[in-house]
Amino acid sequence: MLPCFQNLPFRVATLDGRHFTLLADVYYLARDGARYRLPIGAASDGASTPPEVWPLLPPFGPYWPAAYLHDTAYRNTLLAWNGTTWVPAALPKAQCDNLLLEAMEILGVDLIQRRTIYEAVVLAGTPAFHQDRAEPSSSPTKSEAQPK
DSSP states (O other): OOOEEESOSOOEEESSSSOEEESSOEEEEOTTSOEEEEOTTOEEOOOOOOGGGTTTSOTTSTTHHHHHHHHHHHTTOOEEEOSSSEEEOOOOHHHHHHHHHHHHHHTTOOHHHHHHHHHHHHHHOHHHHHHHHHSOOOOOOOOOSOOO
């Protein structure tokens, strides 16, 4: 099976048009065969691009599903299928960032946009990664259901 997102477009809710919450699970199959689940309730505020560059890289461009995956991975709410059940993925920062790059490529995001976003999170994402990991999160519930 080819790497892809399942369940696109996302079913989300928002009160302010900037912060979103998933209303249905989203599944992502990575190139290496790993299966991930963005669980109901996972939050995202889009790509963390500075407002000064929004004319070129807005928070909700064609890379938004990849940014949502990345936010979920940084916040440690991303789940991984271990062959039996869904468990917290607990990916290190580098793997979160590489997953973002892979997902943007799969979505067909322009090479310059995806490299710019990727390089930015690699170079400047460490504080956000540590802050997201330090904040208490609503740990997603493990599920015995088979992956989609």
